[in-house]
Amino acid sequence: MAPSAPTDYHPVVLDRPGLQSLIDALVTDGRRVIGPTVRDGAVVYDEITQIGELPGGWGDDQGPGRYRLRRRDDDLLFGYAVGPDSWKRFLFPPVSTTWRAEVSREGVEVAPPAEVPRYAFLGVRACELAAIAVQDRVLVQTNYPDRDYAARREQALFIAVNCSSPATTCFCPSMGTGPRVGSGHDLALTEIPDPAGSRFLVEIGSERGAAIAARLATREAAPADREAAAAVWSGAAAAVSRALQADGLKDVLVHNLEHPRWDTVASRCLACANCTMVCPTCFCADFREAASLSPDHAEQHRTWATCFSVDHSQLHGGSMRWTTRSRYRQWMTHKLATWHDQFGTSGCVGCGRCIAWCPVGIDITEEAATIRATDGLTRLPAGATP
Amino acid sequence: MALALPADVRPADAMVPVPYRVVGRARETADTVTLSLEPVGSPIVTPAPGQFNMLYAFGVGEVPISISGIDAGQRVRHTVRAVGAVSQELCAAEAGAMVGVRGPFGTDWGIDSAAGGDVIVIAGGIGLAPLRPVVHELLRNRRRFRRVTVLVGARSPEELVFRGEVASWQASARITVRTTVDYATAAWKGDVGVVPTLIERVTIDPEVTTVMICGPEVMLRFTAAEVLGRGVAAERVRVSMERNVQCGVGRCGHCQLGPVLICLHGPVFPWSRVGPLLARREL
Ligand SMILES: Cc1cc2nc3c(=O)[nH]c(=O)nc-3n(C[C@H](O)[C@H](O)[C@H](O)COP(=O)(O)OP(=O)(O)OC[C@H]3O[C@@H](n4cnc5c(N)ncnc54)[C@H](O)[C@@H]3O)c2cc1C
Numbered sequence: 001m002a003p004s005a006p007t008d009y010h011p012v013v014l015d016r017p018g019l020q021s022l023i024d025a026l027v028t029d030g031r032r033v034i035g036p037t038v039r040d041g042a043v044v045y046d047e048i049t050q051i052g053e054l055p056g057g058w059g060d061d062q063g064p065g066r067y068r069l070r071r072r073d074d075d076l077l078f079g080y081a082v083g084p085d086s087w088k089r090f091l092f093p094p095v096s097t098t099w100r101a102e103v104s105r106e107g108v109e110v111a112p113p114a115e116v117p118r119y120a121f122l123g124v125r126a127c128e129l130a131a132i133a134v135q136d137r138v139l140v141q142t143n144y145p146d147r148d149y150a151a152r153r154e155q156a157l158f159i160a161v162n163c164s165s166p167a168t169t170c171f172c173p174s175m176g177t178g179p180r181v182g183s184g185h186d187l188a189l190t191e192i193p194d195p196a197g198s199r200f201l202v203e204i205g206s207e208r209g210a211a212i213a214a215r216l217a218t219r220e221a222a223p224a225d226r227e228a229a230a231a232v233w234s235g236a237a238a239a240v241s242r243a244l245q246a247d248g249l250k251d252v253l254v255h256n257l258e259h260p261r262w263d264t265v266a267s268r269c270l271a272c273a274n275c276t277m278v279c280p281t282c283f284c285a286d287f288r289e290a291a292s293l294s295p296d297h298a299e300q301h302r303t304w305a306t307c308f309s310v311d312h313s314q315l316h317g318g319s320m321r322w323t324t325r326s327r328y329r330q331w332m333t334h335k336l337a338t339w340h341d342q343f344g345t346s347g348c349v350g351c352g353r354c355i356a357w358c359p360v361g362i363d364i365t366e367e368a369a370t371i372r373a374t375d376g377l378t379r380l381p382a383g384a385t386p
Numbered sequence: 387m388a389l390a391l392p393a394d395v396r397p398a399d400a401m402v403p404v405p406y407r408v409v410g411r412a413r414e415t416a417d418t419v420t421l422s423l424e425p426v427g428s429p430i431v432t433p434a435p436g437q438f439n440m441l442y443a444f445g446v447g448e449v450p451i452s453i454s455g456i457d458a459g460q461r462v463r464h465t466v467r468a469v470g471a472v473s474q475e476l477c478a479a480e481a482g483a484m485v486g487v488r489g490p491f492g493t494d495w496g497i498d499s500a501a502g503g504d505v506i507v508i509a510g511g512i513g514l515a516p517l518r519p520v521v522h523e524l525l526r527n528r529r530r531f532r533r534v535t536v537l538v539g540a541r542s543p544e545e546l547v548f549r550g551e552v553a554s555w556q557a558s559a560r561i562t563v564r565t566t567v568d569y570a571t572a573a574w575k576g577d578v579g580v581v582p583t584l585i586e587r588v589t590i591d592p593e594v595t596t597v598m599i600c601g602p603e604v605m606l607r608f609t610a611a612e613v614l615g616r617g618v619a620a621e622r623v624r625v626s627m628e629r630n631v632q633c634g635v636g637r638c639g640h641c642q643l644g645p646v647l648i649c650l651h652g653p654v655f656p657w658s659r660v661g662p663l664l665a666r667r668e669l
């Protein structure tokens with residue numbers, strides 16, 4: 001189903017009770033509404049039914065190796081940037097069953113794939129829509145699509161919310177992915193601050209989105225609403241301070257595989273894999289037999305894997321990447337260089353999660369910039385290995 | 387947002403194993419067996435020499451194994467060396483046992499592109515497994531090719547796979563076959579030394595020669611260097627690569643070697659593609 005161009009629809013305005021009606025309508029449609037909520041000192045994504053569960057009045061302070069919730073001086077519902085969670089947890093769950101089968105001497109009976117949940121995602125950021133588009137490239141737009149992902153993805157409804165308060169770790173503009181939502185949404189909300197309770201400018205991105213909006217008590221957007229929303233967009237764009245110079249970076253990185261900076265970063269990196277767990281595009285997975293008590297039952301699970309583990313590249317003779325240097329280099333060059341070769345897109349959307357959640361504050365933008373600035377350096381002594 | 391599925395999506399889920407039955411089991415060496423497999427229901431697509439299947443030992447796990455024989459009908463052969471949990475279980479599978487097969491995956495040796503010229507097949511150890519269907523094809527259509535040379539190496543005479551068959555290729559005199567071992571026994575009649583040393587004694591007409599190599603990675607590097615040194619273009623030197631392959635379809639991320647995914651863009655590559663990548667440590 002090709003979505004109609006967003007310009008076919010006029011933006012409308014929804015107030016806070018209207019947002020609750022939106023959630024109610026989605027629930028009525030049999031959808032599980034997943035949205036932001038505060039838990040364990042962070043904004044995480046979980047099932048919600050009430051707007052009271054949204055992070056009202058919460059913002060975040062982020063920096064390299066740093067994430068803290070802070071009280072805002074207003075009561076915006078979506079006044080944070082991004083937390084450790086991403087929608088990947090729902091579209092590409094940390095553990096999922098690939099297939100299960102009963103095996104006997106007569107044959108193998110494969111169970112039909114399980115039904116997937118019908119999700120509605122509320123509060124999706126522009127960079128997150130971009131990350132989902134990246135995962136689509138990897139997992140669906142291939143000759144061998146991941147059926148579970150494709151099914152979840154196709155069912156899901158995307159209600160985006162434009163960023164108002166990017167974190168210092170965000171660098172979406174330089175990756176061309178945000179902060180303004182451009183495509184991929186069914187509805188895109190902009191939260192307009194108002195002392196009497198924020199309201200939302202609703203842009204419609206698809207027929208599905210239009211059908212839902214038609215069921216809500218909305219009014220036509222007035223010029224004042226549009227101006228207020230535009231101020232949110234430009235304010236967000238102006239608030240992004242970090243950047244990654246992406247042009248030509250692929251060539252710079254592949255020509256600097258022996259750069260001494262890889263040793264420097266390896267001396268800090270703990271190979272803890274936090275960066276890959278929080279990244280919304282990382283797709284590496286293990287496909288393993290799940291332990292079973294019955295000898296006739298076989299089951300395969302797909303679980304998140306990480307290129308920071310030694311056994312990621314394990315062969316029976318040993319690991320192909322035995323140093324942290326080579327594993328960090330694999331991660332970063334994959335994101336920013338070889339992802340282009342493999343999937344025709346960058347593997348990084350500039351969400352900044354890996355920067356904030358790295359326990360030692362390693363910053364992908366800083367690493368890339370340093371290598372670019374010192375292009376051509378090689379480690380000394382040549383050929384030395386730990 | 388709408389999701390565009392590619393038009394030529396494979397009909398069945400590529401992750402679901404197709405049931406096959408072990409119908410034959412031949413011991414090659416102390417740790418290696420060749421299994422003959424027949425489908426219980428519908429078969430997989432007929433593989434091409436060089437491609438691999440994912441073999442599932444139900445209850446244990448799944449590993450990539452090259453196709454070592456493509457028989458008339460629907461039978462496929464796999465030659466497995468027991469090195470760990472899954473390969474041990476596969477090697478122990480008796481006739482009648484069920485295994486899962488997914489595939490065929492990956493690139494093939496491109497035998498057709500070698501027609502009209504010379505072919506040199508070079509194998510180290512179990513590396514002869516994916517090259518065996520190549521030799522079968524060369525013998526079947528012997529007149530499509532000029533000189534055909536097969537060089538086979540192993541650590542010791544006991545570790546040579548397809549021993550009887552190699553001897554029969556040698557005896558047929560339709561192709562040149564040379565064998566070498568690192569450590570000889572008194573009864574050994576072939577050469578002694580690593581595979582690359584055999585190449586010195588092969589006449590190579592670089593303009594028209596295609597070389598196909600499979601073996602341990604060090605062997606690939608030394609052997610490729612040797613034939614490149616004799617003037618064969620890197621595009622005409624093909625190697626089959628091994629990496630950690632868990633899905634076989636480019637989705638698990640384990641088999642990356644810089645820009646390439648071994649399972650999807652390989653396992654057979656021209657040296658011009660992977661030579662520079664293999665020169666990088668820990669890529
Ligand atoms: C394209 C290709 C073709 C191959 N063809 C053959 C063949 O014809 N005959 C043959 O005997 N062997 C072949 N191999 C090697 C074979 O796949 C490994 O020996 C086998 O995977 C080892 O698994 P294991 O569980 O028995 O061993 P273990 O060493 O116990 O494996 C432990 C774990 O290491 C990982 N692992 C180790 N090696 C590999 C690997 N290559 N791929 C994925 N995971 C790995 C797995 O996660 C596994 O669970 C091929 C490999 C590739 C990539």
Ligand code: SF4
Binds near residue numbers: 279355
């Ligand atoms: S690499 Fe870092 S900044 Fe880029 S998408 Fe992944 S987590 Fe976000």
Ligand code: SF4
Binds near residue numbers: 270359
């Ligand atoms: S870069 Fe940071 S988050 Fe990633 S593995 Fe290293 S220490 Fe962990």
